[in-house]
């Protein structure tokens with residue numbers, strides 16, 4: 001899977017693709033996996049890097065969504081809990097069980113949340129992750145040594161799933177490619193083409209590395225651009241009414257001392273009526289999120305001051321050792337592609353269900369949903385797209401399709417466990433060149449061989465690709481990531497044959513982005 005090969009395939013394909021998918025996030029790549037594994041000819045084009053949008057910026061939970069249960073959206077919860085089970089089955093190297101505790105400070109909280117979480121567990125049926133139970137104050141403290149003790153009565157423990165979002169995305173890209181899909185990063189779609197009947201039949205895209213434009217023709221065009229989907233719809237219909245009410249969510253990352261142990265905290269009702277999590281993730285503590293309606297989505301959103309203040313003040317209510325601004329190692333934000341309900345207002349209440357919309361020009365747009373339900377969304381979308389294109393029906397096979405990297409005992413690979421079945425190949429790279437064995441920074445486990453691997457095997461092209469999405473350095477510790485940038489640039493340059501000026505530009509460009517992850 002190399003970019004030059006993908007580019008050549010994207011540009012030179014004679015005739016029509018069955019599907020062209022615009023957008024290389026969870027939705028688009030999920031569709032590429034589904035379509036290619038059914039045997040449809042599939043091209044996917046992503047304007048930046050795979051996962052550059054929301055799909056690398058989630059809370060990293062594979063979950064049914066306790067909050068949707070509260071809202072009475074039982075069918076969404078059941079569907080997501082089933083998908084949670086399928087994802088753990090198909091990508092066990094990346095999806096794991098995580099114990100959560102809802103701490104209780106009022107007499108009614110433990111029985112109230114205990115009952116709700118029993119229902120949550122029951123709805124998962126045979127896809128369950130573990131039994132929920134009530135905890136005494138002492139047991140709660142054993143699981144959460146840094147929980148605020150003042151007024152603590154006990155808690156309720158339940159189980160959900162956790163994952164590494166951009167790593168799963170890259171594994172899905174590889175899975176789609178293995179089934180014959182062509183997927184190209186750094187290739188924005190800038191215009192759509194029509195046939196004589198006015199039906200959308202292709203795209204104009206640009207290869208950002210050469211600056212050259214190319215065209216590709218398709219039987220159906222799928223717009224899976226998340227929060228950006230209204231922009232693409234306007235390529236087809238300049239007056240198209242917006243479908244999306246974008247909403248920003250921010251997270252803060254701290255060191256492990258704020259959440260020692262392996263248990264996460266779930267706060268079911270913050271002062272703004274939302275759910276908030278504190279989660280152990282890659283040996284750090286991840287706290288979030290917020291829900292702030294915004295006017296226009298940005299590809300590099302920045303956590304707002306009021307979001308940072310809100311997360312810090314909510315965390316301070318529940319943690320004994322309270323995180324301060326100076327403790328923030330990274331602050332990252334993402335944009336939810338929430339589908340409009342029509343009445344505007346509070347985005348926390350908008351549907352998290354996905355929507356498929358077909359414009360009069362035949363452009364199919366899919367938006368909304370969650371990372372957890374990407375597979376089910378893709379199945380739904382490909383069924384509808386195949387009907388629209390009058391293609392032969394082919395059954396969906398992704399329910400039991402192993403995702404690239406699938407390995408039942410990946411924990412044995414230590415810091416390389418997220419690579420699953422790819423880990424031995426990275427170990428061989430290390431053995432072949434010991435200079436790539438040591439971590440590039442003392443604060444993070446990532447070594448040179450992982451950078452080399454990402455460039456050779458995972459279509460990484462820039463310092464940002466390797467430090468933000470192939471490894472998670474930027475999301476875990478932005479300052480460390482900035483300090484790693486020159487070494488990463490050197491390793492990439494060696495693989496891609498770039499010169500010192502390229503390395504300098506890359507370090508500068510990455511540092512500019514990474515500074516936004518460091519609140520002043």
Ligand SMILES: Cc1cc2nc3c(=O)[nH]c(=O)nc-3n(C[C@H](O)[C@H](O)[C@H](O)COP(=O)(O)OP(=O)(O)OC[C@H]3O[C@@H](n4cnc5c(N)ncnc54)[C@H](O)[C@@H]3O)c2cc1C
Pocket residue numbers: 022023024025026027028045046047048049050051052053054055056057058059060061062063187188189190224225226227228232247248249250289290299333334335336337367368369370371372373
């Ligand atoms: C703060 C936050 C926390 C979340 N937490 C969770 C969670 O814990 N669990 C969960 O299940 N879900 C979670 N979600 C939801 C989940 O992350 C999203 O539903 C999902 O990532 C959306 O994926 P997507 O592919 O639709 O959008 P994106 O990931 O944004 O992908 C769209 C892609 O389209 C590309 N694009 C746009 N225009 C063009 C163009 N013209 N040409 C080519 N490409 C283009 C963009 O560059 C982008 O990469 C969370 C969301 C947010 C915001």
